[in-house]
Amino acid sequence: MIERARVAVVGVGNNVSALVQGVAFHRATGSLVGVCRPEVDGLGVGDIDFVAAFAVSDAKVGADLCDAVFMAPNNFPRITIELPPSGVRVQRGLTDASEVDRVANALTGAEVVLYSAPSGRPEVARAYAEAALRAGAAFVNTTSDVVARDPQWIERFEAAGLPLLGDDLTSQFGxxxxxxxxxxxxxxxxxxxxxxxxxxxxxxxxxxxxxxxxxxxxxxxxxxxxxxxxxxxxxxxxxxxxxxxxxxxxxxxxxxxxxxxxxxxxxxxxxxxxxDPSGAAGVTVDLVRMAAGALRAGRGGHVPAAAAMLKSPPGTTA
Amino acid sequence: MIERARVAVVGVGNNVSALVQGVAFHRATGSLVGVCRPEVDGLGVGDIDFVAAFAVSDAKVGADLCDAVFMAPNNFPRITIELPPSGVRVQRGLTDASEVDRVANALTGAEVVLYSAPSGRPEVARAYAEAALRAGAAFVNTTSDVVARDPQWIERFEAAGLPLLGDDLTSQFGxxxxxxxxxxxxxxxxxxxxxxxxxxxxxxxxxxxxxxxxxxxxxxxxxxxxxxxxxxxxxxxxxxxxxxxxxxxxxxxxxxxxxxxxxxxxxxxxxxxxxDPSGAAGVTVDLVRMAAGALRAGRGGHVPAAAAMLKSPPGTTA
Amino acid sequence: MIERARVAVVGVGNNVSALVQGVAFHRATGSLVGVCRPEVDGLGVGDIDFVAAFAVSDAKVGADLCDAVFMAPNNFPRITIELPPSGVRVQRGLTDASEVDRVANALTGAEVVLYSAPSGRPEVARAYAEAALRAGAAFVNTTSDVVARDPQWIERFEAAGLPLLGDDLTSQFGxxxxxxxxxxxxxxxxxxxxxxxxxxxxxxxxxxxxxxxxxxxxxxxxxxxxxxxxxxxxxxxxxxxxxxxxxxxxxxxxxxxxxxxxxxxxxxxxxxxxxDPSGAAGVTVDLVRMAAGALRAGRGGHVPAAAAMLKSPPGTTA
Amino acid sequence: MIERARVAVVGVGNNVSALVQGVAFHRATGSLVGVCRPEVDGLGVGDIDFVAAFAVSDAKVGADLCDAVFMAPNNFPRITIELPPSGVRVQRGLTDASEVDRVANALTGAEVVLYSAPSGRPEVARAYAEAALRAGAAFVNTTSDVVARDPQWIERFEAAGLPLLGDDLTSQFGxxxxxxxxxxxxxxxxxxxxxxxxxxxxxxxxxxxxxxxxxxxxxxxxxxxxxxxxxxxxxxxxxxxxxxxxxxxxxxxxxxxxxxxxxxxxxxxxxxxxxDPSGAAGVTVDLVRMAAGALRAGRGGHVPAAAAMLKSPPGTTA
Known part of the structure; x- marks a missing residue:
């Protein structure tokens, strides 16, 4: 049996709620309804473990990830009758670059950092990318902030043998x-x-x-x-x-x-x-598995297979 | 300048109304709006002359084709302010096989017979195909009656060096x-x-x-x-x-x-x-030109390029 | 506290399913959502007891009413998590007039007979009306069969001091x-x-x-x-x-x-x-309470207040 | 035969285009399609003459009213094949209160001033109302600017025996x-x-x-x-x-x-x-005729019958 992908999430909004709940729902029911790729690099939909989470809202910080996903302003519905506790406490997200080391330490053991915060703060996005680099994890940027389409960042991740996927998610259906x-x-x-x-x-x-x-x-x-x-x-x-x-x-x-x-x-x-969050999660679940697969295969930098799921893959101008 | 395709129409319903009016409209205005193929085998949209027409309704028989297209139960709208007289009198269509020779004579000079009567009378469809064969014209069957998907008819048209296109039209957009x-x-x-x-x-x-x-x-x-x-x-x-x-x-x-x-x-x-009739005419105008083009090039029988415009091209079972 | 109306249902189709479930749902939750008249003649939505039920399908006969309402071809959804057993066994409905006495006996104690079988068998509808008369119950006909708009039947019910409501239900919203x-x-x-x-x-x-x-x-x-x-x-x-x-x-x-x-x-x-069945039940719940109210008040025959909820009230031709 | 109402229009936008064209269309065809009130105070739909027009756009000023209604940014379609010249030159509208006298002079002979300029310039609206008072004409305000719902203005028009209708039009259907x-x-x-x-x-x-x-x-x-x-x-x-x-x-x-x-x-x-402009014109045509009718009957001030066609009739707060 394959080892599950270990994923840290940054931002605990609707999209992460849909992702976390959908993975649990699949594990509980085996349902492949609405699933585009049952397997990616040998990883099934349920082969994802959430090992760390970061948020900035006071209410979410300190809560179990599985409670935090239902906190306002999140309004994605509860799709499973019961969501088992994750055992993952939400940690305070970084607000300036001086905190990169703290975050990098907290990422120990994570294979993939899923960056799913609100768009519009590129310096925060890059601070998390920096932390992923230091922690030896792949980085997936689902926001429109420029990270993975920046040649310098691609080069750094490539040099480190770490995959870099982004930027900006297309919806599964929209x-x-x-x-x-x-x-x-x-x-x-x-x-x-x-x-x-x-x-x-x-x-x-x-x-x-x-x-x-x-x-x-x-x-x-x-x-x-x-x-x-x-x-x-x-x-x-x-x-x-x-x-x-x-x-x-x-x-x-x-x-x-x-x-x-x-x-x-x-x-x-x-x-x-x-x-809307389901449309995002249905694509994110593939990106995260691609990232883990590439990491395990030692392929760093740009992941060409991800391009079709991104609005601004490398090569997109500005 | 290319010589216009000489087309005889069987049935003077809505679809023929749309075809006749649309060709006149194009000649008057040059408009290529809604036209899929401006040129087919060198023939433009306006390069079609209607040289004979057959109908069974008493009112239509004897009328100029350009008046007959507006007679009930036709209800396709008048799309051009004025439709010039065609000079073609609608002739009485055949009702049994004994009239094939009469029709064949009336087809003299036609390059293409466009069969556009109501579906559901295969023996009538075949009688017109027979007349086309005798008159040395290509045959286009836009009805669902079995003619052009019957291997025996393909063989006969092939042997005669005459193109046979059908059966049943797909709509341009539906x-x-x-x-x-x-x-x-x-x-x-x-x-x-x-x-x-x-x-x-x-x-x-x-x-x-x-x-x-x-x-x-x-x-x-x-x-x-x-x-x-x-x-x-x-x-x-x-x-x-x-x-x-x-x-x-x-x-x-x-x-x-x-x-x-x-x-x-x-x-x-x-x-x-x-x-609806526009959707049919927009495809018929291509089939008719393909038929004329193949005839002039000496290609008899099945016309592979037409298959995409047909619901039941040769090879369709039943 | 008011005594609940005692209702016998004829036909255990979707409309009865919606009625039975809706009453139970109201009792469990107190919800007045979608309820047009919270009280009719002092009777609340929950003040209805089902005391007898008749059906002709082998599967339904013998089953508890609360199981029978979910049997095919019924397809009205389950709107309450749990529907408590009613204690009412579905009895075999009559198929000819010789059975009127059997049914009348089975109606003992019922105040209202709700006739909710499929439309189109007027002789069956009238046999149940006859049984209601013999049993001393009001009769509500929600089908289009002619009963309550027939002056002779109105007269008989009036003479007996029993209310007669019908024919044919308007939907609450359609x-x-x-x-x-x-x-x-x-x-x-x-x-x-x-x-x-x-x-x-x-x-x-x-x-x-x-x-x-x-x-x-x-x-x-x-x-x-x-x-x-x-x-x-x-x-x-x-x-x-x-x-x-x-x-x-x-x-x-x-x-x-x-x-x-x-x-x-x-x-x-x-x-x-x-x-659809909800639209019917939302009106039926009012008719049934009006019928019980009129019965208790000793008003027999036509119930004018019901006319607005009926497609063919008395006075409708044919 | 009744004398036609003599109307001056302020603003030559889409709504006036619809009104002017609709009146001409009715005269040419007699059509009462879409007309709510064929007659108001004895005045038919065609019993309206446009006797003066004011606009601020350089292009429109000086043009015949019947040309000006088609000038940009107006985009209401041409609904009649031919709109006969009105003989009315569009005059320059006022831009400050010092011009009230000029406008009042230009209103000589008008029975009704229809104020149909863009909303949002209450001082301009009131300057035209002042000019109407001086010229002895009724005033109809179809904009949301406060005029006819201001008790002081009602009093002044009432004292002068001149009708005042407004403010703000409801659409005929929206x-x-x-x-x-x-x-x-x-x-x-x-x-x-x-x-x-x-x-x-x-x-x-x-x-x-x-x-x-x-x-x-x-x-x-x-x-x-x-x-x-x-x-x-x-x-x-x-x-x-x-x-x-x-x-x-x-x-x-x-x-x-x-x-x-x-x-x-x-x-x-x-x-x-x-x-949209048709929906406005269909109501304006009634207000204008009511205004003329009230003027001729010597009823000044508020016109109660108009209230149903207005969003902010007198009595509306702010």
């Missing part, structure tokens, strides 16, 4: 992939796009933050559709809306108007509802 | 392709399908006929989704509904329920609205 | 009321209806039966919209579709197209999802 | 009325609201402005639903989205989640598409 797939289908069939828009709503803290400063996100969402010259101005994004009652669910409305033969009209209206 | 594409996307992303259904509504005579005897059509719609063991019983078809006010438009509602990571639910609701 | 409300709103605001249609889907045995012989139901659905001269031909009904995976849920799609000022268009698309 | 009607229906039927949200999208300049500073509008939209204690926090508003390709159309998505009997769920999803 608005962008559905929208892009339908736009491409239209094009393949010879239809001419007239106009299209996308509305995104959700109830998590992430969405609340995005809703406050939505500008840059709109552009990244357009980029995700592969929008180019021919569609510029035809595809529009409504502002992201925070709807608290949706909790961890995300709702998107898509509209596509096109023309076919004789300029007659074709229209598509889509409502998509997904659980 | 419910099946959207549903299938989304089901495949789910699968690629590792989601597990829970249930899915499809509702189809429309206002044409075709739909009215299908609505009366929907049984077999349900199965063919399931087949079109590539439904197999793993999805058997999970995908269901509501009965086709005739809604007269939709006229030549077709509306479909799709629902897809699935599960992702941790068995959390994912749902997709789609409303699709297309113009 | 397609007809939503569609009708929106059409009326359009009219009030001066918009002109262009066209409208309704698609109804569901997964119960009732729906399966309706789907097989949908003709008459289409007309009754049009009637329910108050469709008249001015809207004739503008409102259409798609055939009812049986989608097994919906189980006891009902899905409706409504489309309304209208014109406003300057003949500009207004469109409304609605998807409605309800649990 | 999101608020549909949402409110459905929420009320749920309540009447005894369902318990769980959560609801509203998404509003549009392509006009008005929407672009609202999208930039949406805060206060969210609250007014909640108010329009009659949201109270019992629903506080259950109804949420997504930020208004400017989608340029919608042009003058407005799209709203509504979701309503509720619970019925046994706490089973009920859900409603609505997509509503309307033409």
């Amino acid at each position: 608005t962008s992939i559905v929208h892009k797939t339908l736009l491409r289908l239209l094009e393949e069939r010879g239809l001419t796009l007239t106009s299209s828009y996308q509305v995104n709503l959700g109830g998590t803290e992430d969405i609340r933050n995005l809703a406050s400063n939505g500008g840059s996100k709109k552009q990244s969402k357009l980029n995700a559709l592969g929008s180019d010259q021919s569609t510029a101005g035809r595809i529009e994004m409504a502002p992201i809306g925070h709807i608290a009652n949706l909790r961890s669910e995300k709702v998107a409305y898509l509209n596509i108007e096109a023309q076919g033969w004789g300029e007659t009209s074709v229209s598509l209206d889509i409502k998509l509802k997904v659980d | 419910t099946s392709i959207v549903h299938k594409t989304l089901l495949r996307l789910l699968e690629e992303r590792g989601l597990t399908l829970t249930s899915s259904y499809q509702v189809n509504l429309g206002g044409t005579e075709d739909i009215r006929n299908l609505a009366s005897n929907g049984g077999s059509k349900k199965q063919s719609k399931l087949n079109a989704l590539g439904s197999d063991q793993s999805t058997a019983g999970r995908i269901e078809m509501a009965p086709i509904g005739h809604i007269a006010n939709l006229r030549s438009e077709k509306v479909a509602y799709l629902n897809i329920e699935a599960q992702g990571w941790g068995e959390t639910s994912v749902s997709l609701d789609i409303k699709l609205k297309v113009d | 397609t007809s009321i939503v569609h009708k409300t929106l059409l009326r709103l359009l009219e009030e605001r001066g918009l002109t209806l262009t066209s409208s249609y309704q698609v109804n889907l569901g997964g119960t045995e009732d729906i399966r039966n309706l789907a097989s012989n949908g003709g008459s139901k289409k007309q009754s659905k049009l009637n329910a919209l108050g469709s008249d001269q001015s809207t004739a031909g503008r409102i259409e009904m798609a055939p009812i579709g049986h989608i097994a995976n919906l189980r006891s849920e009902k899905v409706a799609y409504l489309n309304i197209e209208a014109q406003g000022w300057g003949e500009t268009s207004v469109s409304l698309d609605i998807k409605l999802k309800v649990d | 999101t608020s009325i549909v949402h409110k009607t459905l929420l009320r229906l749920l309540e009447e039927r005894g369902l318990t609201l769980t959560s609801s949200y509203q998404v509003n999208l549009g392509g006009t300049e008005d929407i672009r402005n609202l999208a930039s500073n949406g805060g206060s509008k969210k609250q007014s939209k909640l108010n329009a639903l009659g949201s109270d204690q019992s629903t506080a926090g259950r109804i949420e508003m997504a930020p208004i989205g400017h989608i340029a390709n919608l042009r003058s159309e407005k799209v709203a998505y509504l979701n309503i989640e509720a619970q019925g009997w046994g706490e089973t769920s009920v859900s409603l999803d609505i997509k509503l598409k309307v033409d």
Whole structure:
């Protein structure tokens, strides 16, 4: 039997809640529903042990990881009747670079550091990457902060024989992939796009933050559709809306108007509802296992197989 | 400049209305909106002349083709402000095999016979194929009647150096392709399908006929989704509904329920609205040009390039 | 404290499952969620005891009522974690009039007979009404069979001092009321209806039966919209579709197209999802309490207050 | 034959475009489609003459009113093939109070001043009201600026025997009325609201402005639903989205989640598409005729019959 991957998590938000609960759920039931890759480098979905956790909220620090995942503002639902105690106490996360050594010590024994804090604090992300390097662990960055697409960091991890995966997670199933797939289908069939828009709503803290400063996100969402010259101005994004009652669910409305033969009209209206943290955890569970697999095989630096699951893999400009 | 393809049409229903009007619209405006292939074997969209037409309705027989296309029960809209007279009088279609010679004579000069009558009368379809053979024309069967997938007919057309294209048209863009594409996307992303259904509504005579005897059509719609063991019983078809006010438009509602990571639910609701005859004409215009191109190149029998546009190309069982 | 109403049920289908479970759920939780009238004639939602039950399926006969409600083809979900045994054995229902006395005897002690068998067997409905008369109980007919709108039956119940409520239940919330409300709103605001249609889907045995012989139901659905001269031909009904995976849920799609000022268009698309048996039980719980209240007050015959909850109250032609 | 109402318009935006075109369309066709009140105080829809117009855009000033209504940023479509020249040159609107006399002179002969400029400049609105007073004309304020709900202004108009109608127009048919009607229906039927949200999208300049500073509008939209204690926090508003390709159309998505009997769920999803300026013009045409009718009857001040068409009639606080 394979030895389980030993994973330390940084940030105990909804995505980690979904990951921790999903792994426990799989172990309890054997269910492979919604699982993309039953095995990665010999590691099954249940072959993950959480060995350390870091958070900055006073309430979470000191709690067992399995209690902390349900603390506000987390709102991912309880998907298993009972989640057994993990035996892992959440430790206080670092707030400045002077604490890297403390964190590195706490990482002893971890094979993979999963960085799942809120995006937007690149210096914190890099401090954890530094700690992983010192502790001899692989690093997975699921935030949009620049770490794994920075050639200097890749080089350092490669030199140390440690895998570096990131940046920024694609969702297992979300608005962008559905929208892009339908736009491409239209094009393949010879239809001419007239106009299209996308509305995104959700109830998590992430969405609340995005809703406050939505500008840059709109552009990244357009980029995700592969929008180019021919569609510029035809595809529009409504502002992201925070709807608290949706909790961890995300709702998107898509509209596509096109023309076919004789300029007659074709229209598509889509409502998509997904659980946002589940979409993240379903991909994270693969990245974490890839990281452990590469570490054990002695492959350091960039992990090419991970690129398809990332929004900004190495080679992405800025 | 290339010589235009000379096409005879059998059946003057909505699909021929869309084809005839769309060709005129393209000539008048140059518009390539909604056109999949601007050129096929050197023939542009406007490089089609209608040289003969056959119908069985008393009202249509004797009328100019360009008036007949607007006669009831046709309800495809008028897409061009003015449709110039074609100079082609609609002739009485054959009702039994004894009339093959009359029709063959009337086909003199035609390069392609486009068979676009209602499905369900295979002996009539074959009588026109026979007439095409005698007249030295290619034959395109857009109905589901068995002609072009019958090895004996392929052989006869091949021997005569005449192309034979069919059977049964796929739509340029319709419910099946959207549903299938989304089901495949789910699968690629590792989601597990829970249930899915499809509702189809429309206002044409075709739909009215299908609505009366929907049984077999349900199965063919399931087949079109590539439904197999793993999805058997999970995908269901509501009965086709005739809604007269939709006229030549077709509306479909799709629902897809699935599960992702941790068995959390994912749902997709789609409303699709297309113009049905346009979807047919947008493909027919390619088949007709392929037929003319193959005829001129001396390639008889089966035309492999057409297979992707057909529901039952040669090789399809039954 | 008020004495609970003693109710005998005829038919142990989904609607009775929803009623029995809902009453138990209310008793266990005190929840008044989704309850229209917390008290009727002094009787609370929990003040109902089921004292006898009749069914014709071999499996259900002999079982405790609280087990029988979950037997196939019933597919209303289990809404309470645990449903305590009722102590009521399901008895074999009558199949011909010679059994009226047996049933009447079995009704001893019941105040109300709730007739909730499948519609379409008026002679059976009347045999149970006869048994109720003999046993001195009120009769509630939730099926479309003619009983309570027949003047002769009203007279007999009135003479006996026994309440008679029916026929045919309106749902607490369903397609007809939503569609009708929106059409009326359009009219009030001066918009002109262009066209409208309704698609109804569901997964119960009732729906399966309706789907097989949908003709008459289409007309009754049009009637329910108050469709008249001015809207004739503008409102259409798609055939009812049986989608097994919906189980006891009902899905409706409504489309309304209208014109406003300057003949500009207004469109409304609605998807409605309800649990069908819940919609029935939410009304039945009121009818049953009204029946018990009237019985106790000595008011026999027609109960005017019930009319608003019935599709065919006394006075309805045919 | 009745003498036509003589109307001066302030602001030549989309709403005035819809009004001017709709009146011409009615005169040309006699169509009463989408018209709420064919006659108001004896005045038909076509009994309106536009006798003066004011705008601030350099392009519009000097143009014939019938050309100015199509100038950017207006994007209400051309609903009549030909709009005959009005003979009315658009005059430069006032930008400060010193110009009141100039405007008052230009209003000579007008019976009604329709104030239809963008909301948000109350001092401008009042300057036009002052000019109307001096010119002896009724005043209709369709903006949200405080004029007609200010007791002092009502008194002045009453003393002068001039009608004063406002403030702020309800739409003939829009999101608020549909949402409110459905929420009320749920309540009447005894369902318990769980959560609801509203998404509003549009392509006009008005929407672009609202999208930039949406805060206060969210609250007014909640108010329009009659949201109270019992629903506080259950109804949420997504930020208004400017989608340029919608042009003058407005799209709203509504979701309503509720619970019925046994706490089973009920859900409603609505997509509503309307033409925004048409919805305004359909109400404005009534207000203008009421104003003319009251003026001719010598009724000054507040016009009670107008209250139902206004968001903030006299008596509204702030």
